[in-house]
Amino acid sequence: MTERNLTVRVARIARQTPEILSFELVHPAGRALPGYQAGAHIDVHMPGGFSRQYSLASDAGAEGVDASRYLIGVKREAASRGGSASMHGRVLVGDLLPISAPRNSFPIRSEARRHLLLAGGVGMTPLLAMAQALARAGADFTLCVFVRSAEHLAFAEALREPLLAPHVRLHFDAGGAAQKIDLRDLLAVRAAGTQLYVCGPGGFMQAVRSAAAHWPEDAIHTEYFAAPADAAGAPGKPFVLRLAQRGIRVPVAADQSAVDALHAVGIDIPVSCEQGLCGTCVVGGEGEGAEHRDFCLTGSERVRKVALCCSRARGEELVIDL
Ligand code: FES
Numbered sequence: 001m002t003e004r005n006l007t008v009r010v011a012r013i014a015r016q017t018p019e020i021l022s023f024e025l026v027h028p029a030g031r032a033l034p035g036y037q038a039g040a041h042i043d044v045h046m047p048g049g050f051s052r053q054y055s056l057a058s059d060a061g062a063e064g065v066d067a068s069r070y071l072i073g074v075k076r077e078a079a080s081r082g083g084s085a086s087m088h089g090r091v092l093v094g095d096l097l098p099i100s101a102p103r104n105s106f107p108i109r110s111e112a113r114r115h116l117l118l119a120g121g122v123g124m125t126p127l128l129a130m131a132q133a134l135a136r137a138g139a140d141f142t143l144c145v146f147v148r149s150a151e152h153l154a155f156a157e158a159l160r161e162p163l164l165a166p167h168v169r170l171h172f173d174a175g176g177a178a179q180k181i182d183l184r185d186l187l188a189v190r191a192a193g194t195q196l197y198v199c200g201p202g203g204f205m206q207a208v209r210s211a212a213a214h215w216p217e218d219a220i221h222t223e224y225f226a227a228p229a230d231a232a233g234a235p236g237k238p239f240v241l242r243l244a245q246r247g248i249r250v251p252v253a254a255d256q257s258a259v260d261a262l263h264a265v266g267i268d269i270p271v272s273c274e275q276g277l278c279g280t281c282v283v284g285g286e287g288e289g290a291e292h293r294d295f296c297l298t299g300s301e302r303v304r305k306v307a308l309c310c311s312r313a314r315g316e317e318l319v320i321d322l
Contacts, residue, residue, distance in 0.1 A: 105279025120200020
């Protein structure tokens with residue numbers, strides 16, 4: 001069951017780069033939209049029956065405050081399966097689009113003393129919102145944006161705003177050596193209390209992961225566009241889900257996900273990406289008994305949570321809080 005519970009009107013479409021358009025989405029009757037915290041994303045259901053997730057690219061303001069608009073950035077992928085092509089080619093100003101309410105599986109960590117935000121290309125969308133929220137809060141942070149050239153820098157105006165500009169470092173692949181950021185140098189030493197947030201294409205994520213291999217797992221927070229190509233994992237084995245609150249057991253076949261097995265017995269678990277990226281299907285449970293296959297939970301979250309769209313039992317049984 002995917003969530004589809006708001007309709008918004010496209011108020012503005014702006015070209016950010018040769019490949020990226022931004023879309024400003026508002027309530028059709030001019031009312032406020034549900035508030036969100038920086039790092040959140042929405043599902044957008046677009047013409048052609050496609051559904052994709054997009055991070056919200058601007059800070060909504062203080063927690064609990066409604067939002068006047070949602071801003072997203074959509075890159076037209078050369079190998080688009082239809083989603084980005086639909087947004088670029090078929091959506092016009094004034095169109096109505098069904099979307100989900102914002103959800104956040106990539107929040108700012110309140111325990112951090114310092115925040116390091118690394119953005120690759122259009123991966124800057126959630127990190128821009130987070131940087132704006134951190135600037136508003138007077139936090140200690142740096143936002144590093146890695147793009148091909150100045151022409152490929154989206155939301156350049158927002159990055160130049162006086163509150164944000166002193167915290168921004170830009171790396172252009174095509175630029176001079178002096179402005180380039182060496183990931184290994186940048187991540188060689190972790191200042192105490194620093195939390196690292198990363199969003200970008202697969203190769204960029206891998207490069208950051210490798211340069212930060214010595215950082216504690218719980219200090220690294222990632223938002224993937226898609227599951228890494230090598231993430232398929234071993235074929236699944238059958239297991240049993242034990243639902244602690246209901247006191248029932250639900251068998252999961254080798255070729256079935258836990259979510260599908262629950263749906264088959266009439267228990268609806270909301271899902272969105274179905275790739276372990278978004279956190280929509282995460283429930284509490286005895287995570288130590290799980291073979292985690294998600295990309296959204298940290299090491300310590302995995303002790304007590306499980307993403308049911310992809311993860312399986314390590315052994316014969318997995319206990320969850322349902
Ligand atoms: S549906 Fe997105 S993580 Fe499971």
